[in-house]
Amino acid sequence: MTIPIYQADAFTNQLYGGNPAAVCPLTEWLPNETMQKIAAENNLAETAFFIKTPEGYHLRWFTPELEIDLCGHATLATAHILFTELGHNEPAIHFTTEKAGTLIVTRNGDRYTLDFPSRPPYPAELPEGLIGALGLGDKLPKQVLRSRDYFLVYEDEQDILNIVPDHSALSKVDAIGIIVTAPGKTVDFVSRFFAPAAGVAEDPVTGSAHCNLIPYWADLLGKNELHAYQLSARKGELWCEHKGDRALMSGNAVTYLKGEIYI
Template sequence: MATIKLYQIDAFTDKVFGGNPAAVCVLDAWLDDATMQNIGAENNLAETAFVVPKREGYEIRWFTPTIEVDLCGHATLAAAYVLFRYYNHPTATINLHSLRSGLLRVQKQGNALTLDFPTDEYTAVETPEALVQAFGKTPQETYKGKTDYLLIYSSEEHVASFNPDTNLVNSVDARGVIVSAPGKEVDFVSRFFCPQVGIVEDPVTGSAHTTLTPYWSNRLGKQVMSAKQLSKRQGNLTCEYLGDRVKITGKAVTYLTGEIEI
């Protein structure tokens, strides 16, 4: 029987029960894909991150309860938090290598962690009728990034009030749907719905901010912006647009540590 250490971390928050929970497993070598998917399903969190030491950094992969995904921000933040706190990573920067998304860096500055991610490329598109029906309101603008739709609305109240038809959201060809608007106390707010990958609404989505950051930077004329994701758990982020890269900063806290017996 093998024993694997498990950490459950709340990311993009400074308090337990906030932000987005992610599980993290630091492995000596990769498990087979089926086992990692089973662990992701058993954890039943938005994502479980697996990391393996490699050269001067780590390789990283992310599993939802149903599939492996190309990129996950909050689970990367959680993984870095675990490596800094529990594995005594010796420098202020961790290099994480993803076969699907390339080099991802995380830098520690005090209690804050900053993700350095590739910027998403998005284009203006016609709004799928299924999404108009799903959200019950036509967006002002619609874009399609590498994996997600981005719907822009006029007010924070619209974003906060949505209770979309998940069957209709699930019918579009995308990982998920980001809805966003100008914020009252922050530069912009958002929510993220992704029943396509087994999650009705993701509490705080770092990867969605690789699309949101360039959009709002161009619209607001600002390089550094404050953001809030308006899920029930909520989460706070600071986003910086650097052209082909974005920096996404947040905090994390430990909810539990344990062991998996396989």
């Protein structure tokens, strides 16, 4: 038995940039164990699986270690494959998900806009060992917050670039991931995202983190339209909008491969 597989780089307009995600169209769900094994074999931050429904598509995401509740870049990659490879010709795609509700992706030329839930972070206590694991010495963040992930705010972009994480130590922090962010030099804000506990040492570009970042920076800067970079080695670019209880993020995507998986 075989199933199709595609891989696309999301939040970039260049191959080998942004965040790669695998996309697997299905006619019916495979056993969870099989989907988890495929994600581990792909060894990408996320592998997306979807099936057609009367309303649109049902979408799920797996890291190499676990099924995740929300993933932006793999949703963008899935929409890109549907629009460019699988003949979707409606102006929008509606994805139903178990834990994030309905997610809508629209296309405008070669840019896609994701309509995601806004998840403003709230003040939190700094967990033991987190600061030491980031490799900034004794430098403390200006703020410590949390939503699903810990959310640390630093003074400037250079602080974010200077982080050299101890991934083994970070994996002991009780959270899916750790967001670090600061004002940008040429954009409104920058960020990085680490999730070693989920099998992702550093995620190149993280849509789910921007569900936290967008409402935080919109409130702080007093503006609803924002431009952002995620400063991983592959780098990602996002155009963002805060719309009340929704966070909109736009970006490009490019197809890297298509083929078949034997299962």
